[in-house]
Amino acid sequence: MSLEIRTLSEIMNPPQTADSPLSTQEYFVNMGPQHPATHGVLRLVLKMDGETIREVIPVLGYIHRSIEKMAEYLHGRQIVHLTDRMDYLSALANNWAVSRAVETAMGVQTNPRIETIRTLICELQRVQSHQLWWGVLGLDLGALTSFFYGFRDREEITDILEETTGARLTMNYIQPGGLMFDLHPNFVPRVKAFIKYFRPKLDEYETLLSENVILQERLRNVGVLSAEDAIGYGATGPVLRASGIPLDLRKQQPYGVYDQVEFSVPVGTVGDCWDRYWIRIEEMRQSLGIIEQLIDNIPDGKFMEMKPAAKLKLPAGSFYLQIETARGSLGVFLQGTGEDIPHRCHFRSPNFNNLWSVTKTAVGGKIADLVAIVSTLDLVIPDVDR
């Protein structure tokens, strides 16, 4: 990859060159910031030649909420609620990342009950997040039914999580040192009922969308991302695994109780949209398997290991920690100075790096393919901008 730095105005106003009479004219199309297929307020400037994309320039900042700056004024326990709002579809995993970073920095040990519940509830949310992605993918490609199916099943998990965490979306449940509340007594029976309900539904998903010829035609060999490029762009999560690299932090650097459960990491071969699609469907199955293994084996114990009123003093030094969210690896960097607020807090968000792969994969394709590519990248724009 060659690195070339140009400003947006330079790209938009290229120097005039002598055209041959037969050459076509290149023009620019602005996609976003308000566009239904960009999942929020992403703006893509497209350099077009007829219907073919020559260049994609993502323009960011339309939902930059300065979360990293705000974190410099907050205590370790208060940062957690901001991370809910970054990648709101895997809010619990984000909570966990910050909590683990603070715990590691302060040397706090948690008990097996806390770790089991964290693992369990994050896997539930991974399923929930993929359900939403599946529904919206269908919507982007013009199939409304999948949207209804995905959201109907998503509501079931939302209900279960709401009972335990008290919120539907921004949960703020996993805290440094433990959990906000204990599990609701209904949690275990309802999760079991959900798994029983959802397994056949997952097969139905496959019949509805995966076996559809139109969908396959639109996804196969579209937006191929080679393994080198995926690594080069820093892609993680299903996007990287679709390109054939079996990197999953749940396997490579196990945290929680992932080292005690059995699951496999689906890996793609081509790196096209179809691989990314198939990997997420398969991940839902694996997550259900993890939940099934854990749901009957939740150990007893306390749900909070620290005094809730205790002041969290971050020791001096830098701490970096990664966990695998539904979209890739989220890294949290904290720099403590011995006070209770961090000197610097940085989030390495999976979506940011995954987004830039579009500048490679969409080139040479059509706009309709770009919609499919952006959709299979599963972007959450507030996590890109933070």
Next chain:
Amino acid sequence: MTGQSSYVLTSMDRIMNWARANSLWPLAFGTSCCAIEMMMSSMASRHDLSRFGAEVVRPTPRQADLLILAGTIVKRMAKPLRVLYEQMPEPRYVIATGACTISGGPFTYNSYTTVRGADEIIPVDVFVPGCPPRPEALIYGIMTLQKMIKTGEAYGQPYQRRRPITAALPPGMTQAQLQKEIAEFLEAHATIDVDKAAHNNRWEKERY
């Protein structure tokens, strides 16, 4: 609410208001987290918004007459948002959902980009509080707007700034009361003795 309309509501107006209230076409404008709950309520099958005639979500402002602001507005988004609003045909209505659009929400303090309240940019008819508001709350907000339209409250008087109202207030509570309470609370608790605060962390001790 205002009680001083500059025109008389004829029966023709009444019919038009009735028709407008029951066929709102929202614009899909979700910037962040609240958008998910908006999708849950507007299109998903459990909280079916089409029961109230407001489910035809349009991707273009030219075809929409209801702008549901779902999510934080940052300074960079302010101009495109104003343009979007101007592009919508009259009469147009705005529902702002979430704490972010009311006051900046969780991003009120120490954030250098957030717009504190969407009504600094465009006139808002109804605020729906929550972070994010439940789908039921959004549906209640839409029903509030419909009531306003039917009674001529939000009837398009272009360029006249209206006072936004908050849906889902606690029973027996008015907006003015709430604002007064918040102001009193801030008055009582937000004064800092700079000398004291600098020398001993008084706030910390009180809190913990």
